Amino acid sequence: MKRDITPQNKNFAKWYQDVVREADLAEASEVRGCGIVKPYGYKIWELIKEEIAKKIEQTGAQNVYFPLFIPIENLEAEKEHVQGFSPELAVVTHAGGEDLENKLVVRPTSETSMYKTYAKWIQSYRDLPLRLNQWNNVVRWEKRPRPFLRWSEFLWQEGHSAFTNKEDAVKEVWQMLDIYEQVYMFLAIPVFKGKKSEMEKFAGGDMTTVVEIMVKDGKAIQGATSHYLGTNFAKVFNVKYLGEDEKEHYAHQTSWGFAWRAIGALIMVHGDDNGLKLPPNVAPIQVEIIPIYKNNNKTSVLEYANKIKEELKDFRVHIDSREELSPGYKFNECEVKGIPIRFEIGEKEVTENSITIFRRDTGEKVKVAKDNLKNTISEMFANIHENLFSEAKDFAQKHITRIESIDEIKNQVGFFEASWCESIESEKLLKERFSMVSRVLTKESESKEPKNKKCFITGKNAKHDWLFAKSY
């Protein structure tokens, strides 16, 4: 049985929806724009989360929990911030049987909830840096929802730090971005790392840094962001400290977040027409053992399968022993679900003390000896990871089109690289004409002169070479 998956080159958006459904990751809920994440999808998120949590903890940041609700006047206090978020807010007007005097917003992000409290907690330079992180749900109402990438409610972590000075704050911004890059490497996904433009930066912040990802239809996914907020919020919420100089100063703040939209990137970067392809690091099942037997050898085959599972107990191994389904059906399901390695175990394998292995990433089938299995699989996992990463990297590198003028933008698949004047007006024009904006100024490009001295849109002085693309 082949699953009902639209080919990628026929309709990529439809392919994505099909894979989310057929791999049993998630489905739409009856609340418009909100999704239900099913066990297989949620386990992937848990594995990603574990990795991020570990890395954040290593930096010394501590976890906290702030309320879901924010008084609407807090949001309104930072002008740019509320402008950025107000079209997406969900508002609670009634609670505990009464109309609320002061309306509450369901947090779209927690700057305006946390920083009023930071102002109380921070008195002296000794209280800094303050580096806190939350794992929570946030709500940003979506008119055009898309599983994982654009749901009205999503899960993420949001970190919020305060420092005595700009230098330390900016260092933190890049440190957290580096962590996000590492997490994407853990997912075998290469990123473009750098700064956002004035128009695309976080509402209320001074600088936004980002990891951008190119997916298989050439569009971009914003993988995660890390913001330098300057003293903007500090001024609004009065986050001040008494310095060693015995004078009052505003704190320099940062915020940084990583959401489950990473699962969307994971699907779109590695998946193919047969479904998902998961790197072993985040595969809920790393090895699926499919026993193939008849009545006369059922016991010996299952015994052999169990022995193998036991030997591989350090990995996430599952035996698919469902009686009512054929091996063919199970093979197909493994592929759709992106399980990195499938074992086929039958009479022959038992006799030979061997295993037939199918690799989801290459589609290769090999027979290996059962001896030294743990090492064999360990190496294969490393190899699969590397293969997925380099395929994605090759793809991304091959799909960057250098252009010198906006008129060269046609239907090319991928990102555009161009020398740009960085003005808001020119970016608005680009957005209007091509539904496209700047994605990132990579660190590499930032340190160089632009290849063309003239901006590809305005003809004015170009500042740097930027990447542009349509995005999810």
Added chain:
Amino acid sequence: MKRDITPQNKNFAKWYQDVVREADLAEASEVRGCGIVKPYGYKIWELIKEEIAKKIEQTGAQNVYFPLFIPIENLEAEKEHVQGFSPELAVVTHAGGEDLENKLVVRPTSETSMYKTYAKWIQSYRDLPLRLNQWNNVVRWEKRPRPFLRWSEFLWQEGHSAFTNKEDAVKEVWQMLDIYEQVYMFLAIPVFKGKKSEMEKFAGGDMTTVVEIMVKDGKAIQGATSHYLGTNFAKVFNVKYLGEDEKEHYAHQTSWGFAWRAIGALIMVHGDDNGLKLPPNVAPIQVEIIPIYKNNNKTSVLEYANKIKEELKDFRVHIDSREELSPGYKFNECEVKGIPIRFEIGEKEVTENSITIFRRDTGEKVKVAKDNLKNTISEMFANIHENLFSEAKDFAQKHITRIESIDEIKNQVGFFEASWCESIESEKLLKERFSMVSRVLTKESESKEPKNKKCFITGKNAKHDWLFAKSY
């Protein structure tokens, strides 16, 4: 410096608030009824959560995520359920810049969100049992909030299972309750385990089981609940399956939840006038090392402290090396925060190769040799845990007053045991007169005849001996 903590016997409720503040666990937020959980408090929750998550996973239940919002008409579908929850609901009436045609409720619990989806997922007996769990936030508007115990928003896990038959469902109800009891044992807290009365059971369910906890002022805390929902929700949401008999049947459902209110129980069961007392299992810092030095021996003392920390790297050990604070201040802070063991390390200890240990639970100070330290501490942790548990158990056993008539209820501290007719009317009367309801019919009492044949309230036929108490 002694902290600003009201003595327990002066004002227990005030003592609780003081400990929450002085131990740096949490504070009120600007959103009425919602709290901010600070790093030290949140870490305790993470340690509890880890233990529950492990145990739930071992039963084979899988984690999922359902939306925060529930269409209000779903809640209204189950009559008793909506009556139970409607006074506590928070309602979103406006989102994405528009008034919502269909109002959304912020989930107070997810039965009415999940079971409509269960109806789609469950077709045949082969789809059962379905056993899913969520870690999330829920909102139940509180008129009289109290940290951890009664906040309008709280974190918890809610598990939801469906079975083909009552027997399996009821077995699950008790299995999950057993897990909750084990988690409380992990917190060194003894529980009273059994059934809730008709009036006190979950709105919409058939039977509620509970673990009840007696805290130091003699009141009860409901520790966690596990419900048998019968086919009530199944009938409302059409959760049906085709049986092996090829006929349609309604599924039998259960739900079970454990919330961060456990932290409230933890504080109130073990704490004393000096603050928190944490069992080592959930102490964010299990051992605090306080180096005591002057300029001339600073290096050697700190070196020694670091060596000890390294030797105890399997535990959560912290060195308090803040220069600006005195050892006395640090000692006191350790006590307030309930850190199970404090090491005092000075010149003498370095010379002797010894450690001076202060135990928070007993207040004892002992000197031990540094050799074999890991074992010494391991054993001490076991001992502390046992001591905390048996103290709490002794207290609970000593504070149950047997009464034969409602008129014997005076200001006794603790629970009352009485033979009861189990009628709703009599419980209402008890509640009106004494602000007290039944807490639990323990498994033990359920299997026995009541000690008195006459109900202590109505004089009618008593069914069983129940426990009654005021509660948080």
